[in-house]
Amino acid sequence: MDTVRIFDTTLRDGEQSPGISLDVGEKLEIADQLARLGVDVIEAGFPIASQGDFEAVEAIATAVEGPTVAALSRTGFQDIDRAWEAVRHAAKPRLHVFIATSAIHMEKKLRMTPEQVKAEAAAGVARARGYTDDVEFSPEDGSRSDPEFMCEVLQVAVDAGATTLNIPDTVGFAVPEEFGRLIAFVIENVRGDYVVSTHCHNDLGLAVANSLAGVAAGARQIECAVNGLGERAGNAALEEVVMALRTRSERFGGLTTNVRTEELARTSRLVSRLTGYPVQYNKAVVGRNAFAHESGIHQHGVLADRETYEIIDAKTVGQQAAQIVLGKHSGRHAFADSLAKMGLHLQGRR
Numbered sequence: 515m516d517t518v519r520i521f522d523t524t525l526r527d528g529e530q531s532p533g534i535s536l537d538v539g540e541k542l543e544i545a546d547q548l549a550r551l552g553v554d555v556i557e558a559g560f561p562i563a564s565q566g567d568f569e570a571v572e573a574i575a576t577a578v579e580g581p582t583v584a585a586l587s588r589t590g591f592q593d594i595d596r597a598w599e600a601v602r603h604a605a606k607p608r609l610h611v612f613i614a615t616s617a618i619h620m621e622k623k624l625r626m627t628p629e630q631v632k633a634e635a636a637a638g639v640a641r642a643r644g645y646t647d648d649v650e651f652s653p654e655d656g657s658r659s660d661p662e663f664m665c666e667v668l669q670v671a672v673d674a675g676a677t678t679l680n681i682p683d684t685v686g687f688a689v690p691e692e693f694g695r696l697i698a699f700v701i702e703n704v705r706g707d708y709v710v711s712t713h714c715h716n717d718l719g720l721a722v723a724n725s726l727a728g729v730a731a732g733a734r735q736i737e738c739a740v741n742g743l744g745e746r747a748g749n750a751a752l753e754e755v756v757m758a759l760r761t762r763s764e765r766f767g768g769l770t771t772n773v774r775t776e777e778l779a780r781t782s783r784l785v786s787r788l789t790g791y792p793v794q795y796n797k798a799v800v801g802r803n804a805f806a807h808e809s810g811i812h813q814h815g816v817l818a819d820r821e822t823y824e825i826i827d828a829k830t831v832g833q834q835a836a837q838i839v840l841g842k843h844s845g846r847h848a849f850a851d852s853l854a855k856m857g858l859h860l861q862g863r864r
């Protein structure tokens with residue numbers, strides 16, 4: 515596959531960020547924009563979690579055209595039935611089933627033995643597969659799980675019908691080389707026909723790097739969120755993984771995504787406005803300073819040739835190109851340029 519699928523979880527993991535609460539109308543507005551952006555999958559919510567989540571997933575599944583619409587579910591049948599009830603109206607529905615596979619989660623949270631977890635995964639995926647052919651399975655806390663045991667669980671999931679295997683770095687613990695090796699280990703050890711996916715959290719600021727390491731190792735779906743929203747320090751930022759793959763495509767064997775990058779800035783602004791989460795000024799790709807230059811040397815360079823200090827053409831992400839900001843660090847070139855834009859031309863030495 516020469517395309518990396520972009521699985522957007524802004525409306526599920528992103529909405530789990532402390533303080534964010536979107537109503538159905540707001541979720542629909544974001545889902546519409548995500549469809550315009552061209553993501554492959556919208557994870558619309560976790561229907562068993564609340565009546566509001568159920569209604570939002572149902573509304574998005576019914577109204578939004580284009581992407582696959584996914585609903586999250588634990589392995590319990592009640593969860594899966596509820597998720598299906600919400601998502602079944604979608605033209606392309608997906609059920610995303612998860613259960614934790616790390617020792618700490620199995621012992622302390624689930625209070626299940628590894629064998630019980632395996633049986634739960636098999637039963638949950640089989641139940642989901644009874645509803646739809648598009649079933650994703652995630653071993654939660656995958657990066658802190660015993661890789662051999664995790665692969666045993668993934669194998670029963672594939673045997674029960676899972677078509678996407680998503681490997682979560684739930685607590686943002688992995689480093690890129692290690693996460694890449696984990697993805698390669700899955701591909702080597704789990705038999706069957708499936709797409710491998712990454713789901714990386716940003717606790718160490720490595721979510722994007724880990725996702726890209728996963729792609730380099732063979733993953734063909736990235737789970738990410740607009741503006742990097744998500745639990746705690748967030749998920750891999752959609753705009754960053756997309757632009758890294760596009761800008762450094764040669765490093766990824768020419769892989770592409772289906773995202774219309776000119777919609778990135780607009781999507782970021784919409785999500786920021788509706789969630790109330792500001793975008794940091796210096797945020798890559800969508801921050802207001804991502805294409806701004808204040809220091810004299812940089813201004814001189816950019817005025818001569820934008821590419822001296824910019825690796826992305828701002829227009830390709832819907833931003834304004836090479837903004838020259840006059841400030842303490844500015845030099846003569848920017849000063850003269852600003853005056854010229856006002857119709858004032860300096861005479862004498864420049």
Ligand code: KIV
Binds near residue numbers: 683715
């Ligand atoms: O971080 C995580 O493990 C998750 C799973 C539900 C995929 O969000």
Ligand code: ZN
Binds near residue numbers: 527684713715745
């Ligand atoms: Zn997550």
